[in-house]
Amino acid sequence: MLKELPLVIDPHVHFRVPGGEHKEDWITASRAALAGGVGLVFDMPNTSPSTDSQERLTEKKQLIDKQIAESGYPLQYKLYFGATADNCEEIKKLQPTEVAGVKLFMGSSTGDLLVDKDEDIAKVFQAAKEADLVVAIHAEDEEMIKEAAGRFKDENKFSVHSQVRNKEAAAKAVERAINLSREVGNRLYICHVSSKLELDLIREAKKEGLPVYAEVCTHHLFFTTADYERLKGKVRMNPPVRDQEDIDALWQGISDGIVDTLGTDHAPHTLEEKNQNVWNTPSGVPGIETLLPLMLNSVNQGKVSLEKLADLMHNNVVKIFGLEPPSGKTIVDMDLAKEVRDEDLQTKCGWSPYAGMKLKGWPVKVELDGKEYNCE
Numbered sequence: 361m362l363k364e365l366p367l368v369i370d371p372h373v374h375f376r377v378p379g380g381e382h383k384e385d386w387i388t389a390s391r392a393a394l395a396g397g398v399g400l401v402f403d404m405p406n407t408s409p410s411t412d413s414q415e416r417l418t419e420k421k422q423l424i425d426k427q428i429a430e431s432g433y434p435l436q437y438k439l440y441f442g443a444t445a446d447n448c449e450e451i452k453k454l455q456p457t458e459v460a461g462v463k464l465f466m467g468s469s470t471g472d473l474l475v476d477k478d479e480d481i482a483k484v485f486q487a488a489k490e491a492d493l494v495v496a497i498h499a500e501d502e503e504m505i506k507e508a509a510g511r512f513k514d515e516n517k518f519s520v521h522s523q524v525r526n527k528e529a530a531a532k533a534v535e536r537a538i539n540l541s542r543e544v545g546n547r548l549y550i551c552h553v554s555s556k557l558e559l560d561l562i563r564e565a566k567k568e569g570l571p572v573y574a575e576v577c578t579h580h581l582f583f584t585t586a587d588y589e590r591l592k593g594k595v596r597m598n599p600p601v602r603d604q605e606d607i608d609a610l611w612q613g614i615s616d617g618i619v620d621t622l623g624t625d626h627a628p629h630t631l632e633e634k635n636q637n638v639w640n641t642p643s644g645v646p647g648i649e650t651l652l653p654l655m656l657n658s659v660n661q662g663k664v665s666l667e668k669l670a671d672l673m674h675n676n677v678v679k680i681f682g683l684e685p686p687s688g689k690t691i692v693d694m695d696l697a698k699e700v701r702d703e704d705l706q707t708k709c710g711w712s713p714y715a716g717m718k719l720k721g722w723p724v725k726v727e728l729d730g731k732e733y734n735c736e
């Protein structure tokens with residue numbers, strides 16, 4: 361049966377332009393977005409160089425517009441502006457419609473963006489508040505990660521990644537960010553909430569009436585530390601996969617309304633890069649082509665409703681980020697069953713951690729600007 365969703369938005373992607381074009385570019389990424397039924401994306405600033413000045417923002421938009429035109433699919437996009445310890449004056453000058461929001465890395469990940477001191481984080485929060493922008497945070501406590509990395513340095517199993525970047529480090533960063541944003545009064549969007557610990561803190565903040573929002577990424581809903589054995593570097597990402605009790609809490613958070621949005625954190629790396637040892641493998645997994653099939657399959661399994669998906673993938677994003685509601689829709693076939701296969705993917709990296717999974721429920725068409733595009 362065909363069903364209609366409002367245009368599916370992925371508020372968290374890393375499309376790698378500029379500087380990482382061997383992993384992805386906006387020609388391949390736009391086609392991957394279409395294959396996944398996604399019509400609007402928010403792209404992250406941890407490119408090379410980072411998107412952390414007005415000049416780089418403008419340059420990046422020019423590159424992207426050219427590549428989208430070449431892709432044959434008019435993917436809609438917004439860019440995040442990267443926070444540093446000393447670009448607050450630039451943040452204050454941003455227009456609310458010019459960017460999706462400000463992105464702040466409290467713990468270092470791919471790229472060199474990092475703002476880990478409370479004093480600097482508060483300054484960024486204040487600047488974003490003045491510009492009426494949401495701050496999206498990568499919440500992992502840098503000091504705790506470094507300390508744990510030292511403790512586990514002789515370990516070489518992939519599962520060590522979840523011990524180094526542990527739940528406590530994520531929860532600590534979430535707690536610090538909530539406390540600082542309570543003082544400053546800015547809107548706070550917590551990216552890729554991965555654990556029950558983080559979710560409990562966010563639930564409390566919401567109860568208090570704070571404008572704190574939670575995003576969950578698909579890999580944290582479908583993988584646990586048990587998957588390292590089979591998938592190794594292919595399930596290494598930041599924050600890492602957790603335990604079954606965390607997955608259960610995230611699904612519960614979806615039904616309770618504590619989780620506001622779903623994102624992919626689509627972060628492609630080449631297979632060659634991912635086939636290194638645990639310490640050298642870069643963190644990140646592709647996901648934009650599997651977001652919707654995974655969630656539609658979950659609708660078919662009775663885990664979530666289609667109405668809920670419309671909220672998580674469109675309505676809540678529009679509200680939190682203050683968007684003009686994008687026109688367009690995503691049409692899905694709830695009965696179409698297909699296996700995820702690496703050779704069918706459009707992403708330049710050419711692999712998926714979900715390869716081999718049979719999913720029922722796939723996007724078939726996206727309507728954008730009054731035109732229809734087939735998801736293939």
Ligand code: DOR
Pocket residue numbers: 374406469470498596597598599627628643644645
């Ligand atoms: O796993 C991740 N990959 N987490 C991040 O924070 C960055 C991303 C990337 O850009 O590779």
Ligand code: ZN
Pocket residue numbers: 469497498551552598599
């Ligand atoms: Zn992140």
Ligand code: ZN
Pocket residue numbers: 372373374404625627
């Ligand atoms: Zn990310």
